[in-house]
Structure formats: structure tokens, C-alpha cells
Amino acid sequence: MRIEQGQAGEFEEFVAARWSVLLHLARLLVGGDRHRAEDLAQESLVKLWFVWPKVSQDAPEAYVRKVMVRAAARSGRRRWWGERPVERLPEGAITGDVSADVAERSRLEAALAQLSPNQRAAVVLRYYQDLPEGQVAEALGCPVGTARSHASRGVARLRQILTDAIEPTR
Amino acid sequence: MDQMDPFERQLARLMRDTHEPVPFEPRHRERLHEGVRVRRRTRMVRRTVGSALAVVGVGIGLLLLPAGPTRVQPAEPHPRPATSPTSTDSAPTPGETPTAPPTSSATTSLANPGATTSDTPTAPATTGSSATATSTTGGNTGVTTPPATSSTPSDTTTAENLSQSTPSSITSSLTVSPGSGS
Numbered sequence: 211m212r213i214e215q216g217q218a219g220e221f222e223e224f225v226a227a228r229w230s231v232l233l234h235l236a237r238l239l240v241g242g243d244r245h246r247a248e249d250l251a252q253e254s255l256v257k258l259w260f261v262w263p264k265v266s267q268d269a270p271e272a273y274v275r276k277v278m279v280r281a282a283a284r285s286g287r288r289r290w291w292g293e294r295p296v297e298r299l300p301e302g303a304i305t306g307d308v309s310a311d312v313a314e315r316s317r318l319e320a321a322l323a324q325l326s327p328n329q330r331a332a333v334v335l336r337y338y339q340d341l342p343e344g345q346v347a348e349a350l351g352c353p354v355g356t357a358r359s360h361a362s363r364g365v366a367r368l369r370q371i372l373t374d375a376i377e378p379t380r
Numbered sequence: 381m382d383q384m385d386p387f388e389r390q391l392a393r394l395m396r397d398t399h400e401p402v403p404f405e406p407r408h409r410e411r412l413h414e415g416v417r418v419r420r421r422t423r424m425v426r427r428t429v430g431s432a433l434a435v436v437g438v439g440i441g442l443l444l445l446p447a448g449p450t451r452v453q454p455a456e457p458h459p460r461p462a463t464s465p466t467s468t469d470s471a472p473t474p475g476e477t478p479t480a481p482p483t484s485s486a487t488t489s490l491a492n493p494g495a496t497t498s499d500t501p502t503a504p505a506t507t508g509s510s511a512t513a514t515s516t517t518g519g520n521t522g523v524t525t526p527p528a529t530s531s532t533p534s535d536t537t538t539a540e541n542l543s544q545s546t547p548s549s550i551t552s553s554l555t556v557s558p559g560s561g562s
Contacts, residue, residue, distance in 0.1 A: 225412065229404035238395060252408075256415040260423075315398035337388065338395035369387050 221262050224270055225255055232274060238334045239282040242319025250285070254278040272345075279335065279349045283327040321371040328352075329364030336361045 232254070237247035254277040258270060265273045322330050328350060335346045347357035384392070 222409075225409075226404040229408065230402045231399070233402050234399040248408075252411055252415055255412055256419050259412075259416050260419070311398070314394065318394050318398055333391075334395065337392040340392070365388060365391070368391060372391070373387070 217263055217266065220266060221259060224266075228271060228274075232271075232278070235275065235334065235338065236278055236282070237319070238322060238338055239278060239331055240285070241323030241325075241330060242316070246285070250278055250281055253281060272349075275335075275339070276349045279331045280351060283331055283350070285327075317372065321368055324371060325364050325367055326360075328360045329367065332357055332360035333364035333368065337365075 229251070232251050233247060236250040236254075237244060240246040240250060254274045257277050258265070258274050261273065262270070322333070325333065331350055332346055335341045335349055336343075341349070343354050343358055343361075346361065347354040350357050350360070352360075
């Protein structure tokens with residue numbers, strides 16, 4: 211499908227406006243890996259480019275989100291990423307003097323990395339994107355009950371991992 | 381999202397607060413354009429290969445298609461009646477019981493070909509009718525038998541036809557013998 215000059219301009223504007231949000235979403239979906247997140251965002255936007263004339267008037271962000279979620283789940287199932295759950299949180303690459311925000315983000319991303327790809331996607335869509343269960347299920351490509359189950363199990367796991375991090379006074 | 385407990389609310393806040401603004405830099409744009417180019421090229425190659433494969437497949441199909449139904453095989457012969465009309469027609473002649481119709485000579489010649497050559501000369505008297513009868517009753521469409529004026533070809537045809545109907549000739553001989561006795 212050929213994109214005309216005007217449509218290409220609209221696409222560029224959309225990407226420039228939403229890049230930051232999409233990159234953050236991608237980063238949460240992959241569990242914090244910045245390079246993988248950038249790859250995921252780029253790959254999804256390339257797919258968006260080819261359907262832009264069709265989806266530009268409707269909901270391009272919903273399309274990118276769906277592509278991103280499914281690609282993240284797919285890539286999470288690949289074995290060569292070497293991603294496997296561990297009992298203790300990894301130390302991460304944070305060294306030296308870091309701010310509390312960065313430490314908090316790292317903790318969150320490390321905890322998200324311990325979830326399964328579907329659980330992670332369900333939790334992120336539900337609590338970061340604030341989507342209703344129906345839209346979460348649609349993005350995941352599964353029934354609503356399954357999406358609800360992924361989200362609740364993911365939250366339960368995160369609760370177990372993050373309780374100390376979020377409520378340090380306890 | 382109304383029934384969120386404190387942990388879920390904090391989780392949502394944490395996810396939003398950790399968002400740091402990242403500008404869409406020229407390197408991102410370049411990479412995006414490069415990705416589009418690569419994907420377009422991949423799609424074009426895939427489409428070309430798909431078209432070529434389709435053309436090759438259709439070509440092979442067209443080459444193989446005419447070679448299929450050219451061979452016409454004869455149909456399976458129809459089941460023959462248990463008692464052929466020739467045997468019943470020739471049966472009532474009481475005087476000819478030993479030489480008995482060409483059908484019997486044909487069957488014996490099939491059983492041991494050299495033995496009944498002496499019987500064949502007697503056959504022509506009745507082969508005229510028997511040959512035509514067997515050709516019609518046999519229904520063997522693969523063999524085109526002329527109207528059987530001479531004895532030799534008619535013998536061969538009856539031999540072929542009767543080889544498939546040996547039981548009927550046996551029954552005919554069985555039906556003949558009581559008539560001859562009375």
C-alpha cells in the first residue's frame with residue numbers, strides 16, 4: 211500500500227507525539243530491557259506504517275498497542291532471550307549514586323520481568339494503560355476470563371515481590 | 381478499576397511515575413525509515429516468490445493434466461446369466477448329444493487344447509447361431525467380433541467368452557443330458 215506525502219506527514223507527527231509513551235509501554239512489556247523495548251516500538255511502528263491509510267482515522271495507538279503486546283508475548287516465549295524467573299531480584303546494572311526514582315523504576319521493571327509475558331502484558335495494560343478488561347482481552351487475543359486471570363495472577367505475583375519495595379514501612 | 385486495593389493503586393502510580401519523556405530523535409526516524417524500506421523489500425520479494433511459485437505450480441498442473449485421462453480402459457464385463465440361451469437352444473436336439481454344441485468343444489479345448497481338435501469340424505453346423513449368441517450375451521465390449529461367418533475366428537471368440545463362463549457350460553451340459561436320456 212502506497213502512502214501519500216500528506217499521510218506520511220501525519221504518520222511522522224503521530225510517531226513524534228506518541229514515541230515517548232509507546233517506548234515506555236514497550237519497556238514495561240519487555241520487563242525493562244531498554245534495547246528490546248526500542249526494537250519492539252520500532253517494529254510495531256513499521257507495521258503501523260503499512261496500514262496507516264486504513265487505521266489513521268480510527269485508532270492508530272490501539273493498533274500499535276495490540277501489535278506491541280502480541281510481539282512482546284511472542285518474543286518472550288522465545289528461548290534465546292534467556293529470560294527465566296528467579297527467586298531473588300537481580301541486582302541490575304545500577305551502580306553508583308542513583309536517584310530514588312531510578313531505583314524504584316528498576317525495582318518495578320525487575321519485578322515485571324519475573325512475570326510471564328501474558329501476565330505482564332495484562333498487568334501493564336490494566337494498570338498503566340488503564341484499559342477495561344474487554345480491551346485487555348482484545349489486545350492479548352484471548353477471552354475476557356483468561357485476560358482477567360492473567361491480570362490477577364500477575365498482580366498477586368507482583369504483590370509478593372514488591373510489597374517490601376512499595377511499603378517499606380511495614 | 382474502581383475496586384482497586386491500595387497495592388494496585390500504588391502499582392498503577394508507580395507505572396506512570398516511572399515514565400520519563402524520551403524525544404523522537406533523528407536516529408529513531410532514520411531507523412524507522414530503514415525498517416520500512418527493509419519490510420517493503422521483504423514483502424516485494426515474498427510476493428514475487430509467491431507469484432513465481434504459483435506460476436510454476438499452474439504450469440506443472442497443466443503439463444500433468446492432459447496426460448491423465450487419455451487411457452481408456454474397458455469396463456468390467458457384465459455378469460452373465462447362469463444359463464446361456466445358446467445352450468438351451470441347442471440342447472433339445474437329441475441326436476447330437478455327444479458332439480453337443482460348440483460350447484462344450486470350446487470348454488474342452490480350453491481344458492486341454494490338443495485333445496478335441498477332432499470335434500471342431502462338427503462345430504460349424506451350429507456355430508453360426510452360437511457365435512452370435514455368445515457375442516451378444518457375453519457383453520464383452522472390448523472385443524469386436526464380426527458376425528461370425530467363418531468357424532475359426534468364432535472359435536476363438538467363443539473360447540474367450542466361455543473361459544469366463546465355464547460354470548454356465550457345465551450347467552448346460554447338465555441340462556442337456558436328461559433330455560437326451562428321455
